Amino acid sequence: MAVQGEHVTGTGFFTSVDDVSARLAEVGYLASTAVATTVFLADRLGKPLLVEGPAGVGKTELAKAVAAIGGARLVRLQCYEGVDESRALYEWNHAKQLLRITAGRDETWDEARTDIFSEEFLLPRPLLTAIRGDQPTVLLIDETDKADVEVEGLLLEVLSDFQVTVPELGTITATRRPFVLLTSNATRELSEALRRRCLFLHIDFPDQELEQRIVRLKVPGLDAALAESLVRVIGALRAMELRKAPSVAETIDWARTLLALGADTLDEAVVRDSLGVILKHQDDVLKAGRKLLLDGVVAAT
C-alpha cells in the first residue's frame, strides 16, 4: 500500500481506524464506526471533511476532539450571513499602511508601494491563518450553510489546493496541511463543487448502545439501569413525528436533571416534571405526553 506517499498529503494524526476510536474516546468523544473510519480517511487522504447532521449530535465537538488529540491549534471560522473575504481570508491593515506612508515622507513612491503591501501589513483571518505556520492545525469551518454562496467560491481554492492567492503578494501555499472540518445543518444546499472536494459524513443520532455509553461517560454518577431506560425513552421520542427531536445534548441534559432530582428509576412523576428539558415545543410536550400515557402533562400545562 502506498502509505508512504500518503503521508505527504495527509495530516498524519492517526495510524489506524482503531487508533482513531481509542484516542477519540480518551478525550471523551465516543465515535461510531462510520465516524472513526471517515476521520481516519480524512486524515490519511488529506481531504476536507464535510459533516452534516441534526443539531446537537457533536459535529463541532468532533473538530475539538481531533485538535485535542493531535496537539493541534484549532482555527475556527464561524460562518454567518454576510461573512466575506475580509472576515474569512485576509485583510490589509489600512490604518497601519497610512501610518507607514506618513512616517516615510521623503522616500520614493516605488519604495513605499512595495513596502506597504508586505506581510507586515497583512491581517490574516482564519483561512489564511490555518494555511500559514508549521504547527499542526485543525481548521473548523462551522455552519457553512449559513454563509452566502459567494463564500463557497472562496473556500474552493483553500480546500482543494490548500493555498490562498493574495494578488499583491502571490500565492501562499500550506507547508503543512491542516485537518479541515466543515459542518452544516443543511438549511441550504451546498454547491456540488464544494461537496466534491470533501469527504462526506452524516452524523445521525447514535444507536442506543452508543448513546448509553455517552450518557454514562458524560454523567458518571448515573445508575446504569436508569441510563438504559432513559435512552430507550429518548429513542421512542425520536421515532415520533415531533417538531424538534431530542438530540444527544438533550439526552445528557436530561440525565443531569435526573441525577440532580435524585431519581433512581423513571416513573411517571419524574418524566412529567422533566419532559420540558428534552422537548422544546409545547406541541411536542403535549404529543409526547399523550403517547407516554401521561395524562397529567396535558392537564398541568
Place this chain on the structure above:
Amino acid sequence: MSDRPDMSDRPEGEGRTGPEDGPAAVAGRLTGFVQALRAHGMQIGPGETLDAAAAIQVLGLDQRERVRAGLAAALLRREGERAAFDAVFDLYFPLAVGAQEAARGADPDAARRAGPRSAEAREQLERLRERLAAALADDDRAALTALAGEVVETLGRYGAPGSGSDGWSAYQALDRLQPQTLLARILAALRAGEGGAGGGGRAGDFTDRIEADEIRDRIERFRKQVGGEARRRVAELRGTDEIARRAVVAGPDRIDFLVAGRDQLAQLRRIVQPLSRKLATRLAARRRRAERGQIDLRRTLRRSLSTGGVPLRPEYRRRRPARPELVLLCDVSGSVAGFANFTMLLVQALRDQFSKVRVFAFVNRTDEVTALVTAGRADPAGLGSRILAEAEVTGWDGSSDYGTALGQFADRYLDAVGPRTSVLILGDARTNGRDPNLDALRRIAVRARRTYWLNPEPTELWSTGDSVAGEYARQVQMLPCRNARQLGELVAKLLPV
C-alpha cells in the same frame, strides 16, 4: 462501534468481495458499484471513484462496516441518497456468498418437497418462529441476521433450481413466516422474564409503555433484512447489475407521490420540516437580494441639488415588504391524496413566508380547510382522514369531479383570489369523464397574479384516458410534480419575491 463484536465483523464475513479477490477484481467491482449508484441518480465523477479506491486501499477490505463507511464518505454527497447506497452496497459487497452458514445445516428441500402444508413444513415453520421470537426479544443482531438468511433459504425459494425461473422471494418468505404476529408472544415472554437478565424487563414499569414500539421496530428491521437477503441471493443468480437497477428503493425525496405506501408517506412527512426550512432560507435570501441595488432616480437627483448637482449619495428604492398571498386548491381524492397532504403540510410549514395562506380541498365539492391544516401541525399523519371526515368535499359519490369543484370555488371563494395571490392547483386532472368547466378555471386565473397547476402524473400520461390535463394546460401553466424534490424546486421557483 469498533470495539463491539459487530455482526458484520464476524470472521466468516471478512473480506468477501466476490468469488475472486485480486486487485483487478476489486477495481471491477468498485466501478460496477459506481455505475449502479449512477443509475440511481447519484452524480459521481471519476474523481470520487478515485477517492473511493484510495479509501479501500487505506482501509483494506477485511472489515465490512469500515468499507461501507469509507465508500460512503467518498461517494455520497447527501444523506437522502443513503438508503439506495446501502442497498446497492449490500449487493456488491455481500456479507457472504451462497446460503449463509446457519442456513447450510438445514435441509431446505426436505420440507419443500413435502409441500408447504405438510406437517413437516408446519413444524419447521413453528420452530423458526420460535427462534425468531427469542432473537427479537433479546435484540440479538447476529442471530437475526442468520435467521434472515435461513428464512429466505427455507421459506422464500420458488421454482425448480436451475430452471431459469427460480429464485428467492422476500414476499413469499414473509407471507409464510408472518413475523408481525409474533408481537404479543414476545411481549408476553418479556413480561414473564421480568426481573431476570436480558431483554427490557429490568427498567421497571415505565419503559413497558414503549416496549411494544421497540419490538415493532425490530420486526420491521428484520423484514428489511429478509428483503436485502433475498435481493442478494437473486443477484447471485441473475447478475448483480440487473438487480441493483431494479430492486433498490429510492430516497425519500424521490418517492413517487402516486405510488407511495404508508411507510413512505411517513418518511415524506418527516422531511417536511427540513425542506420548509431550506425553502424559507432560499426565499428570504432572494427577497434580500432583490432589495439591494435599485436606484431611485427621482430622489437621488433631488438630493444631489444640495451637492451642486453631483449625485454624491445615491438614494435606493425602498421596497414595500409585500409578502405574497397563496391559495392552494387540492384534489384530495384517493388517487392523489398523498401528494395533496404533503403539499398542504409543506405550505403550512412555510406559512410565515406568506402574508396569507388559504387552503381549499375538493373531491367533487370544494370546501375551505385552512383551519384543519393549521391544526394539523400537531398530527400530520391524520390530516387526510380529518379533511375527509370534517370538511364537505364529497357529494353523492366519492369520485373526483374537477368541473364542479372548480365551478364551486369560482362561485363561492373567488374573493380569496386577488391581484397579489398566487394560486396553486394540485391534481391529476382526471375528471371521470365529466365536464372540465374550463370557464371556471379561466375566471380564477384572470383574477390571480399567477396560477399554476401541479400534476403528480408524468407528462406522458397527461390527456390519456379520462385526463383533461391538456385542456387545462391551455388555460394555466401546468407542471409535472412527481416527488418531494421536484415540489421543493417548483415552490422555490414559482413563488414571487
